[in-house]
Every structure is written in structure tokens, then in C-alpha cells.
Amino acid sequence: MTKIAMKPSGSRGNRTLNELSETDLDIAGNPYSVSVLKVGYCVSQPDGSFRADGTITLLTGPKTVLVDTGGPWDQEFLLARLKEKGFEPGDIDVVVGTHGHSDHIGNLGLFPGALVVVGCDISQGDRYLPNQLADGQRYPVDEYVSLVPTPGHTGRDVSVLVSGTCMGAVLVAGDLFERCADEESWRELSENVTVQETNRQEALRTSDVIIPGHGLPFRVHRD
Template sequence: MYEVKVLFDGYSGIKEDGYYANCTCTLLKGPQNIIVDTLTPWDGEKLRAALNQHQLECEDIQYVICTHGHSDHTGCNYLFPKAKLIVGYCISFKDRYFDHNFKDGETYKINEFVKVLPTPGHTMEDVSLLVETKNKGCIAITGDLFEREEDIIDESIWQSAGSMDVILQSKNRYKILEIADWIIPGHGPMFKVLEEYRVKGYGDKVPNTSDNSESSTTLENM
């Protein structure tokens, strides 16, 4: 089983001088140590220090998984020279690339406790992790499939953060809500999946896009 440690809660929002965001960064400590989403390129020292607090060095990480390829989720990949990379649908180690059919919905199994599944919508190559834990059941680490907990009630939050396909993203959000006991979203703290969230769901419904008529918004890099 794995210990799931949120090293940094993500955030996003508008201030007087512009839009600010950084991703949630999560450590999976277990049979194979895994980092999910590695912040911006300016965060290397604080990420290294956070790992040290858990008695780990960057060389101890076997997998780096980025839920999608935006810069605030991939910035410190360079810190992990011994890790296999999964960035969206792309799997590589050094200069070698591996085939995997994420496009047709195929899950990538890291081990019996951790699997990576395609959850496109925010980008068309987004992935999420499902982690089986002893104390919290199934934890889904979703990147920007979910911006933060509040976007389950207020759909405009995730739609305005950028979605290449709002209907597909909506269906994948519903799928995760049905599976997970807890969700670690892209730009907010971990939250428990309440039964009312599953009832709210999305299923095959077309989400309300009245305030966001285009499926891709201007905030495409978050």
C-alpha cells in the first residue's frame, strides 16, 4: 500500500496585476516512489526540500507523472534523473519512448496499487491516477480535471480554467466521482467525495456553458 502525501496544495486566481496559479504536487511513497505534477521550473529547491522532509532524495523517485503537459505541472521534471516519465499520454525514459494506447481508453498499470487512466477534457491528453490506500480507500489524483472542490457545485470554475472539450471533461469528472473516495484536484486541497457529489454527477448531461460558449478558454496554460 501507499502513503499519499500532498506536498503542496495548488491554487489559482486573479489578482490586481494578473492571473496566478500553481499545481498541487503529490508524493506517493511506497513500493515505487512517485511524484505527481512537479510545479513550475522556479520551484526546484522547495520541492527538493519537501522530499527531504520525507527522507527522500530526488534520485529515490522511480516515476514522475504529470497529469498534462502545461508548464505549471511539469516544471521540475528535470530534478528526477532516474525516473520514468508519464506526461499526459507520453511515456518515456531518457531518450526512449514507449507505446501505450491511452487514446482508446487503455489504463497503464504501475503496480497493484497504482494505475494511470486517460481522463481527457482539460486537454485532450489528460491523465489521472487511482491509488489504493489502507486508510482512505481509493484516492484519485486528477490534475485539472477538477480545479478544486467548489467546482462540483459551480461548473464555471473548471470551465473558465480552460477546457478543450467540456462535454468530455464532464463525463470523465463523473467517472472519477463514481470511483474515488477522495480527490486531489489540480489547484486546491484534497477533498472527500461526498455522496451528494455523486448524486450531483454529470453523466451524459451537457454541462451549463451559458457563461463559456467556447470549449477552450483564454486560460489555456493552467
């Protein structure tokens, strides 16, 4: 388990971040439960390239919500994991791509009947729905799940906030956080470090569990 103590800028309190284990990827809740279907990764290679894939998360409750779909190379894996959970692609009500990078939205085509969110675009088929995500306003999926604008990594990132789980409020954060211990890496991947830092601090203030884009979920403990 990774345990990190940090004092956020502009705050009087301390926070401890505890990385969850591979056995803690299913978070029960009422009415929504959260399951990490695949833990994302990002690994540097000797030739200067890196291998990366995004975390894939499933929310089950009044609606079935898939957050990020992995890269196009994940198609068979994603279908198999959904089947293990008892779902076919047509059962998914909402698909969220936290941002437009290929390792997060590579399998959107599997879900033509779903409400599709990519960044600040929300569409049902070819019908695009009005929203104010780009203006900093949340978009409710229902009473318990909402889309939260969290730009910085790109200009149109969104995260998904889930309330009512056994661990409290869970934020499926895309690449707002790369992983639990990402202080040495996230800035070099950010389009706007200042904006992303502000949104990271807000996430740490308001969420009990954060599911990052390229690592295990982690809990946020506040003094």
C-alpha cells in the same frame, strides 16, 4: 471545511463533497501512502491575469511516485519537501505530469533517472514505451497504482488512481478538477467541456478522495 451537496447528471443518487483541511494532507495506506507536498492555487489578479501553481503529490510504497512537479519556480521548494520526506531526486521511480502546462511539469529535469509520464507519453530516458492511454485504456504502474486517461482540460490529461489507503481510492486528478468548489471556473479552462464532464462524473463515481490541481483534497460521500 467546504461541504457541497450535488446530484450528478444521469444518476439517481446524491454526492456530498467535503474539502479536507491543511492538516489532512497525509493519507496513510497499505501498501501506498499519499502525501500532498504542496496545495495548488489559482487566484485572479486585478489586471486580468492570474497567479497559479499546481498541486504536488508524493506516493510512497513499493515504488516512489511523484505526481506533478509544480512550476520551475518551485525547484528549491520541491527538493526541500522531498528531503523532509527522506528522499533525494534519484529515489523517485516514477514522475507523472498530469498534463503539459508549466505549473505541473516545471521540474521534470530534476528526475532524469525516473520513468517519466507526461499526458499519454511514457518514457525511460530517450526510450518511449507503448501504451494505450490515448485510446482510453489505463496503464498500470503496479497492482495498486494506475494511470487513468482523463482528457478534457487538455486532450491528453491523465490522473493517478491509488487503491488501499485508509480513505479508500484516491485519485490525483491534475486539472480534471480545479478544486472542490470549481463549478464556476473549470469550464472556461477546458478544451473539451463535454469530455471533461464525463470524466469528472466517472471520477466522482469511483473515487473516495480527489486531489485537485489547484486546491485542497476533498472526500466524496455517496448516498
